Amino acid sequence: MIATQALTKRFGAVTAVDSVDLSVNEGDRYGFLGPNGSGKTTTVRMLLGLVFPTSGTAQVMGVDVPNGLPHVLPSIGSLVEGPAAYGHLSARSNLTLLDAAGPGGGRQSRRRRVDEALEQVGLAGVGRRPVKAYSLGMRQRLGLAAALLRTPKLLILDEPTNGLDPQGSKEIRDLLLTMNRAGTTLFVSSHLLAEVESLCTRVGVLDQGRLVLQEELDQLRAPTGRTVLRTPDVDHAVALLDGRITARDGDRLVVLGGSPEDLVAHLAAAGVRISEISAERVTLEDVVLSVTSHGNDHIAASP
Amino acid sequence: MIRVEIAKLLRRPRTWVAIGLLCLLPIIVAFFLKLSPLAPRPGEGPAFLSAVVSNGSLFPAAALGIVLPLFLPVAVAVIAGDAVAGEAASGTLRYLLIRPVGRTRLLVAKLVSILVFLGLAVSLVAGSAYVVGVSLFGSNPVLTSLSGTVITPADLARRTMLVLLYVAWSMVGVASIALLLSTLTDSSLGAALGALAALVLSQVLVTLDAADVVQPYLPTRYWLSWVDIFRDPILWHDVERGVLVQGGYVVVLLGISWAGFMTRDITS
Numbered sequence: 001m002i003a004t005q006a007l008t009k010r011f012g013a014v015t016a017v018d019s020v021d022l023s024v025n026e027g028d029r030y031g032f033l034g035p036n037g038s039g040k041t042t043t044v045r046m047l048l049g050l051v052f053p054t055s056g057t058a059q060v061m062g063v064d065v066p067n068g069l070p071h072v073l074p075s076i077g078s079l080v081e082g083p084a085a086y087g088h089l090s091a092r093s094n095l096t097l098l099d100a101a102g103p104g105g106g107r108q109s110r111r112r113r114v115d116e117a118l119e120q121v122g123l124a125g126v127g128r129r130p131v132k133a134y135s136l137g138m139r140q141r142l143g144l145a146a147a148l149l150r151t152p153k154l155l156i157l158d159e160p161t162n163g164l165d166p167q168g169s170k171e172i173r174d175l176l177l178t179m180n181r182a183g184t185t186l187f188v189s190s191h192l193l194a195e196v197e198s199l200c201t202r203v204g205v206l207d208q209g210r211l212v213l214q215e216e217l218d219q220l221r222a223p224t225g226r227t228v229l230r231t232p233d234v235d236h237a238v239a240l241l242d243g244r245i246t247a248r249d250g251d252r253l254v255v256l257g258g259s260p261e262d263l264v265a266h267l268a269a270a271g272v273r274i275s276e277i278s279a280e281r282v283t284l285e286d287v288v289l290s291v292t293s294h295g296n297d298h299i300a301a302s303p
Numbered sequence: 304m305i306r307v308e309i310a311k312l313l314r315r316p317r318t319w320v321a322i323g324l325l326c327l328l329p330i331i332v333a334f335f336l337k338l339s340p341l342a343p344r345p346g347e348g349p350a351f352l353s354a355v356v357s358n359g360s361l362f363p364a365a366a367l368g369i370v371l372p373l374f375l376p377v378a379v380a381v382i383a384g385d386a387v388a389g390e391a392a393s394g395t396l397r398y399l400l401i402r403p404v405g406r407t408r409l410l411v412a413k414l415v416s417i418l419v420f421l422g423l424a425v426s427l428v429a430g431s432a433y434v435v436g437v438s439l440f441g442s443n444p445v446l447t448s449l450s451g452t453v454i455t456p457a458d459l460a461r462r463t464m465l466v467l468l469y470v471a472w473s474m475v476g477v478a479s480i481a482l483l484l485s486t487l488t489d490s491s492l493g494a495a496l497g498a499l500a501a502l503v504l505s506q507v508l509v510t511l512d513a514a515d516v517v518q519p520y521l522p523t524r525y526w527l528s529w530v531d532i533f534r535d536p537i538l539w540h541d542v543e544r545g546v547l548v549q550g551g552y553v554v555v556l557l558g559i560s561w562a563g564f565m566t567r568d569i570t571s
Contacts, residue, residue, distance in 0.1 A: 050397055051568040073401055073403040
């Protein structure tokens with residue numbers, strides 16, 4: 001669906017995107033992560049033909065960027081750096097004008113499609129109020145509705161749940177999952193790790209313009225082979241598992257080797273009480289923090 | 304896309320406020336003329352006004368002459384300066400481009416909507432001025448041209464129409480400057496002010512003898528030549544020059560706008 005080879009963008013002396021090789025397969029739910037200013041938005045803009053690469057190539061839905069884009073853009077829905085609309089018009093007028101502005105949306109079906117898109121994002125009853133009176137969350141929903149207008153095959157969404165409350169975020173996540181099951185490929189850029197963790201199957205992490213990680217989420221979060229347990233009888237447990245403890249923090253122990261099942265049996269037989277036990281998994285946060293540096297909005301004092 | 308742009312233009316309150324103000328200005332002038340016991344002497348005040356008092360049907364042309372030097376260029380600079388920069392500032396430019404609307408098509412649609420605005424503005428100014436002029440000063444079927452010969456009402460209508468077209472076309476140069484600046488910046492105010500600054504410079508140079516080398520090519524040089532349309536026979540020389548100069552500005556400036564806009568990174 002999306003592939004880039006050594007995609008690079010320089011703005012003057014600043015290298016915003018540095019030799020990025022993305023690969024997003026059809027049907028993926030791809031999470032594009034990275035600190036603020038790491039080049040996520042510039043990459044998205046290049047994929048959509050808004051910004052021209054300094055070097056490198058990219059293909060989206062099988063065509064070259066940017067020359068082939070006019071053929072595929074009608075079936076791509078996108079949200080780039082926040083929603084935008086004409087403030088003096090209603091949601092319905094905004095969507096109608098946007099749909100009428102370009103190809104790939106029949107005129108007869110326009111009214112129905114606009115209504116459906118508003119329904120999908122939960123704005124069906126919004127009426128004739130002008131967009132300038134909308135809350136942040138409503139604007140976000142309107143931006144999503146614009147992305148969904150022509151039942152896209154590929155959704156490129158920058159911070160899709162920005163400005164939404166927890167219920168709203170959940171609602172939009174469910175909508176995106178439903179669309180993905182119906183065959184839409186998702187490419188979601190975000191810095192909300194929890195959101196990516198609950199939505200995506202594959203992640204790419206950008207840091208200072210470089211793609212530092214691109215992997216299936218399941219493999220990233222594969223068990224580490226260690227077990228984490230909590231017990232009130234810490235000393236007893238430590239004595240029993242001598243040499244296998246890799247970390248001890250209060251009543252929390254990290255044990256190397258053996259499955260949690262075997263450990264439970266072993267400890268219980270020796271009379272050690274266990275209040276909590278599970279196989280250790282790396283969280284997405286651990287992974288991302290280990291490969292990225294500070295965002296460029298963090299400006300430390302120079303020594 | 305062109306239809307969409309025109310719809311956006313017509314649904315924007317600002318369009319109608321601008322046109323309303325443009326129409327209001329000549330009406331204010333007309334009331335002062337009516338209330339004052341003294342008609343302006345020929346050659347005093349905006350061109351043509353002395354003749355209006357004796358014949359209201361000349362007022363549409365006079366009204367266009369009143370808005371031409373300042374108010375119409377300001378309105379056009381504001382509308383054209385906002386054309387691309389306004390979309391960029393509100394973020395809608397990126398959504399239009401990925402809709403996708405081709406960049407060339409977007410520029411053409413913007414230009415057409417500016418022309419529609421111009422057409423609307425001059426027609427409504429002339430129309431409202433006709434109504435006000437005839438009701439305040441009456442319409443006298445016997446008309447004299449500026450050269451003293453008699454012209455018929457049909458001829459007057461034809462000449463007024465020509466003035467209308469000429470005044471509108473004179474603004475196309477302003478529109479091109481503002482549109483060019485509008486593709487270069489994300490600030491519509493900056494683009495509008497830039498275009499007006501260019502016009503002020505042009506006006507200064509028009510009155511400066513030392514600049515006579517460039518004078519024939521200045522955008523404002525032939526603006527006031529519309530008066531020649533009311534001579535008998537019509538003095539075409541300056542009018543033709545005016546049309547050509549404006550055409551040159553349109554071609555060159557829009558060419559530059561197009562070339563720049565096609566390769567520009569849209570980071571707004």
